[in-house]
Amino acid sequence: MKTYLRILQFAKPYSRFVPLYTLYTILGIIFGLFNFTLLVPLLDVLFGEVGQQEAVAMATGKPEFALNIEFFKEFFNYYFGQVILEEGRGGALLFVCIMIIVSVFLANVFRYLAFRIVGELRAHVVRNMRQTVYERITQLHLGYFGNERKGDLMTRLTVDIQEVESSVVNTLTVVVREPISIIAFFVLLFSMSAELTLFSLILLPISGGIIAGISKRLKRKAQQGQDSLSFILTIIDETLSGMRVIKAFNAEPFILDKFYDQNNRYARIQRSIAHKRDLASPLSEFLGVSVVAGLLLYGGTLVLNQESELSASEFITYIVLFSQVLVPAKAMSSAFSNIQRGLVSGDRVLQVIDTVPQVVDKPNAMVLPAFEDKIELRDVGFAYGDKPVLQHISVTIPKGKTVALVGPSGGGKSTLADLLPRFYDPTEGAILIDGHDIRDYTTQSVRAQMGVVTQESILFNDTIYNNIAFNKTDATEEEVIAAAKIANAHEFIIQTENGYQSMIGDRGGKLSGGQRQRISIARAILQNPPILILDEATSALDTESEKLVQEALTNLMKNRTSVVIAHRLSTIQHADHILVLQQGQIVERGTHEELQEQGGLYARLTQMQLTV
Structure with a gap:
């Protein structure tokens, strides 16, 4: 119930949907009930129960207005009696048939209008929910994505939200309309015969209890099904991403x-869900008909023995009306069975929404002023959970200088670089830009002053132009071309089929590694940030590509403050300051020449590179 109510929060503002939907629903139910109440005069006319004397009695004395069922019944009988007196039984029959057609038409018009409101509500809820999930995903820290399967997140954004729409939001009509219908039917039934209605109420809860038991078992299976489906999507994503490796290792049978x-497991779960869900409808119908049969036997006996206040035509109408109670009851039982899967999907979606971002702006966060002087890391420490990654890191980086981070893998170089743009916040110490603790300023303003070029070129399935101008919508064509020229990318771009408008494929798959990296550098150049973070930007390139990219990086680093993570000597030997990290601590620092003279870890690393 808690999940259901939280899903309904995405329907706000309720004033846009609830009043009109309630009005249309009630009007539709009223005219629907009117159809069945017309059965009594119709049967009376057909069976000759209403003669001249009865018609005169009905047409005598117009009833005074009162807001109850009895008034509307007497009001109708008054005019019906006049029709019989003026038009005869044939005219009365025509009158009743016309009234039935009009009431059915109005009932369905209002049903249609209610469905239109629900259609708008459904689109509104799904849109708001998907936007909220996507927004939360973009707010979460990078470590979250290392712990979660991408396929699982994609399932929650697509399949789970679609399931919420089909299983939960679609049942809103049932949850609102059908209870109102049942209440309206029972009010009318009580007004006709309280004795028979009380008898039926003793039997109905039995079927409700059985359906509730089936629904509980459905929820557990639905959870297993969604977990299995997310695993399938993860396998598909990994297969598409790693197809080259799969084929190279002849691993097609293994991956298949x-x-x-997983596919067979998902199919078994779906079969089990379908069997249980499909059982609800026929079971509720069987139990409902059994109740009607018992009511028919009990009530029919009373009518035959003339022990009931109902006439034969009224009893037939009562049975028809009661049989119609089964329609909303059956719809509710089916809805509660179907809704279990949607509630499981809703829980999975809400889990993402409820995940608290670890990097958040303070309530009074300000915009970071333009970088003027220096970056300072003051006794910085960081840990993933209980595992320390960085310990007591203190360093000052003056504006315009280049600092290189080197050391064995796992030493904490990338983590240290990730702390600068607030991909993570330090668990100890502080990072200051011009004396300002970056945690006191908005992440957007901090990152706006930084450009990042990573080892893996992150490009998007779009044109070369749009990848360079990423998030800089006001960039002119001249500025994009100028950035590409500085990054040594212009020559190969104009040789592509459509130049700057060429599509580069998924993750830039149509380009070579060196070309992708130069586009990444052009993107950073266009942003023109005062601070650069280069994370092993040339380590995955061949010699020729490395030379072109290194020239581009040199152009990019001119007059900028740079933090460079690299292993290759060509990248780091001209750095103003080199930090050697090992096991999360700075073990050596100095210029290339100073560290070589010390003969420590840095000297061994460079010597190993030269002898390879």
């Missing part, structure tokens, strides 16, 4: 077996 196992 992995997929078949």
